[in-house]
Every structure is written in structure tokens, then in C-alpha cells.
Amino acid sequence: MRILVANVNTTESMTRSIGAQAAAVAAPGTEIVPLTPAFGAESVEGNYESYLAAVAVMETVRAYPEPYDAVIQAGYGEHGREGLQELLDVPVVDITEAAASTAQYLGHRYSVVTTLDRTVPLIEDRLKLAGLTDRCASVRASGMAVLDLERDPEAAVEAIAEQAVRAVEDDRAEVICLGCGGMSGLAERVVARTGAPVVDGVAAAVTVAESLVRLGLTTSKVRTYAPPRPKHIRNWPPTG
Template sequence: MRILIANVNTTRSMTEMIVAIAQSVAPPDTEIIGITPDLGAESVEGNFESYLAAVGVMSKITTYNQSFDAVIQAGYGEHGREGLQELLDVPVIDITEAAASTAMFLGRRYSVITTLDRTVPLIEDRLVLAGLNERCASVRASGLAVSQLEADSKVAAKAVLRQATLAIEEDRAEVIVLGCGGMAGLDRTIQDRLGVPVVDGVTSAVLIATSLVRLGLKTSKVRTYATPLTKSLSGWPLQLSPTDN
């Protein structure tokens, strides 16, 4: 089984970190391939950068020249998952939805701890769109930029732990969700300190994706995620019709 996991930013070192975390939970017969978009920002922390990431990821995935069984979009609250589902028939898993849905098996309410405050509305909107918001106690910002997560894991853990503690004490959360692909690997540290389940979107998405593949399930092509209509696309990075993929 081959799963493509797409970093939403152009920082290759972060792609490598995400792949390592993903591979650590993947079944032995599963190959994880990291995808880094050529178009986009070095870190995604807002709507403008998120929309760029969506185009960059779709372009990179649809020009990948080998077979694959599923795709994971490793951006928390980012745009683009729906576009990938139109372009592909394999399962497409977004780590936002993977983490939130997993958390709902473990407690009545969950809280998301993310990066900068400006990303909070994007995550809230994504949870509403996915129908996962009703059991979300809160979305809290750690105050750290994505680049800071990569630079110092101890500082990152401390900032996430502070907000996770407040989420439990003030927001009545029972499960903590890590709201950034760059936080992958912090789950065990936070869980050991707090004594509550801590869910990482990258690892959750890997296990969901492999399960869907083993069940023989693919993205529905009826209505919502039907293959895009054939038409000329001016300036699209692929320089071809989506239906050619």
C-alpha cells in the first residue's frame, strides 16, 4: 500500500518530519511518500496562504507519476481537501477531520490547540463544514508560529501544554487535539503530563487511510465529489484539464 502525505507548506524539513511520524504508525506493508508543494508559503497561517497551499497540493498530487492508494492532507484547517476528492477516486483524508473524529471516540468534548490566533477561525470553519463542531469545547492558540514549532520542540511542548491545561480546566475539554501538522510527535509528551487522551492528526489520518484502503472503499463520485467538468483552465499549474488525471 502506498499513501501520499502532503505537507501544505513548502518547507521540506517539515515534510520529512511529518513522514517520519506517519511511518512510525503505518502497517509494515505501507509506504508513506511525502509530498512538498512547489507553489505556496514556507508556513501556512492564514486564508491567503491556505488557498495557495490548496492549489500547490492539488498540482503536486495530480502530477505524481506513480500509483497510490490514498492521500493525506497534512494541514490543520486548510483548504483543498474537497478539490482533491473531485480530482481523485482514492480516499482523501484531512488531518483536521481525522483528529476531531478520533477524539470523539475518546471523550464527550474535545479542544484543539493550534498555532497563531489568526488560524483559529479557519479551524472553526473547517470543523463546522465537516459537521464536527458540536462537540468541540474550544480552539485555542498556543501563540507559536509554525516555524517555531520546528525550531524548538521544548518551547512548543510548553506552549501547547499551557493551553491544553486551560482547555481542560476552563473549557471542560476531555480530549486534546493537536491542531497543526508541525505538532506531530508532541502527543505523548502532553498526554503524559495531563493524563487525558491527546490526539495527533497525522497519525490518526494514517490509520484511517489504511483502514479505508483495506476495506476497499473509495471517494464517492456521485454529486458532491464528481470528476470536474472538462473545460479549459487558464493559468492552472498543471496546464491540462483535471479530467486528464
Template sequence: MRIVVTNCNTTQEMTAEIVRGARTAAGPGTTVTGLTPAWGPESAEGWLDSYLSATAVLDTLRTYREPYDAVVMAGFGEHGREGARELVDVPVVDITEAAAHLACLLGRRYGVVTTLERSCGQIEDSLETAGVGRNCAAVVGTGLGVLDLADTGRTRAAFVTAAERARQAGAEVLVLGCAGMTGLQREVGEKVGLPVVDGVTAAVKLAESLVSLGLTTSRAGSWARPLPKRRVWRGPGERPPTPGR
């Protein structure tokens, strides 16, 4: 089985870290390949970054020519998952949805611990769109930027502090709200005394399950393919199609 994991930013070091986490969850015979957009934000930390990132990730998938069996989108709360499901013929698993769905199997309410406070509203909207928002007790920021997560000692301390706030809000399970936090779940879980779900590893296992079951995206309704005559705007060097043509 071949899974591609798309980073939502252009930082190669973060892609490598995400892939390492994904490979710890992958079963025997599953290969994991990381894709880093050639353009876009260095770190996705807000609405504008997210929309630019979504376009860059979709463009990366559109031009990737190697065969693969599933896509894991490693951008927590980022846009683009619906477009990816319309674009490709294999299962697409977003780490935001994956982590929330697994958290709902472990407790009645979950809390998300993420990076900057300004990301919280975007994550809340993403969870609502995915249909898992009603079980979310709180989305709490650590005050750390995405690229600050390389400082693991500082990240652990900030996560534990934010996790306590989520627990006080009623969370029975915690979710790591950034792909760059992958690998922290066991250590932090022991400190806070709650199950901690990492979206990257959760998404890999769900992607493997969908492929093994022979399931992929429905083409009835929401993610039906566009009409063949529709012309796709291919990038900033091309003019967008005239409406109606």
C-alpha cells in the same frame, strides 16, 4: 499499500518530520511518501496562505505520476480537501477531520491546541464544514508560528499552557492542531492527563482502513467529476477558461 502525505507548505524539513510521524503509525507493508509543493507559502498561517497552499497542493497531486492508494492531507484547518477528493480516485483523509473524528470516540467534547491565535477561526470553520464542529469545546492558540515548532522544549511548554485553557473550556480530549506537532501526543498527554490525538497518525490509520475495506470517495453528488468538456486552468502561465466554454 502506498500512502502519499502532502505537506501544506514548502518547507522540506517539515515534510520530513511529518513523514517520520506518519511512518510510526503505518502498518507493515505500508509505504509513506511525502510530497512538498514546489511553490506556495513557506508556512501556512492564515487565510491567504491557506488558499495559496490549497492550490499548490492540488497542483502537486495533479502532476504526481507515481502510483498510490490513498492521500493524507497534512495541513490542519487548511483548505483543499474537497478539491482533492474531486481530483483523485483514491481515499483522501484530511488530518483535521481524522483527528476530530477519533477524538469524538474518546470523549464527548474535544479541544484543539494550535499555533497562532489568528488560525483559530479558520480551524473552527474547517471543523464545521467537516460536520464535527459541534463537539469542539475550544480551539486555543499557543502563540507559536509553524516554523517555531522545531524548538520542542518551547513547544511542549506552550502546548501544556494552552491545553489547560482547552480543558477549562470543557475539553475531555485534546487534538494537536498542526502537522508539525506530530510526535508530542504521548508526552503531553501524560502531563495534562487527557487523551491527545495527533492528526497525522490518525489520518494514516484511517487511510489504511479505507483502502483495506475497498472504500473510496463517492461520485454521487458533492464530489462528482466535472463534465469532460470542462477545461481546467492549469496554472499561472495560462489564461483561465472563458465562462460557459
């Protein structure tokens, strides 16, 4: 099967890294196609950038010329998943939700450790809409910006691990979700520091997408995610 993995920012190196992480856990026979949006911010750390990413991902996925079986939206706490679900019949998996749902199988409560403080409410809002907050112990910020994760991975690990420890000890989390598409390499070291299982959203989303495809399940079209009604769309999509 073929799974599109859509980065939400326009930094190609992050797309490659996300793609590699996805490919590393994909089952034999699964082809991972990483996509970079045609427009948008180099990193997504707030609502303006996230809304822009939402439409950019939608158009990028729509423009993909080959058939595919599922789509992963590889941004943590981002807008847009519901739009993709309307446009597509194949399953759409958001990494924020995949990580949280996966974490819930492993412990009584989970925490998310993310990048900047300002992105915490976005993640909280996405979890609230997804109905995944009851067992969320906390969403914590490491203070590292998205691009810092690539620039100074050592400091990133340290900052993230520290918040993970506080999540387990102070907030009573029993599982940690890494709250950013670019954190996937850090899992082992956070496990070492906390003793708790650590869930990477991209990896979790790949297995969820594969599972849905194998089960023959597709997005429900009975109400919320019915295809857009035919109507006039003015000046869109933008033409290069």
C-alpha cells in the same frame, strides 16, 4: 498500499518530519510517500497561504507519477480537501477531520490546541463544514508560529501544554487534538500534563486512510465530488 502524505507548506524539513511521523504509525506493508508542494509558503498560517496551498497540493498530487491508494492532506485547518476529492477516486483524508473524528471515540468533548491565534477561525470553519463542532469544546492558540515549533521545541511544548490544561479544566475537554502538522512529537508530554488522551492528526489520518483502503471504500462520485466536467482551463497549471 501506498499513501501520499502532502505537506501544505514548502519547508522540506517539515515534510520529512510529517513523513516520519506517518511512517511510524503505518501498518506493515504501507508505504508513506511524503510530498512537498512545488509552490507556496514556507508555513501556512492564514487564508491566503492556505488557498495557495490548496491548489499547490492538488497539482503536486496530480503530478505524482505512480499509482497510490489514498492521499492525506497534512495541514491543520486548511482549504483544499474538497478539490482533491473531485480529482481523485482514492480516499482523501484531512488531518483536521481525522484528529477530531478520532478524538470523538475517546471522550465526551475534545479541544484543539494550535499555533497562532489567527488560525483558530480557520480550524473552526473547517470543523464546522466537516460537521464536527458539536463535541468540540474549544480551539485554542498557543501563540507559537508553525516554524517556531521546530526552532524552539521546549517553549512550544510548554505553551501547548498550558493551553491543553486550560482546555481540559476550563472548557471541559476530555481529549486534546494537536492542531498542526508539525506538533506530532509533543503528544507524550501533553498527555503527562493533562491526563487526557492526545491525538496527532497525521498519525490518526494514516490509520483512517489505511482503514478506508482496506474496506474498499472510495470517494463518492454521485454529486459533490464528481470529477470536474471537461472544459477549457486557461494558463494552468503553471509551467516552470
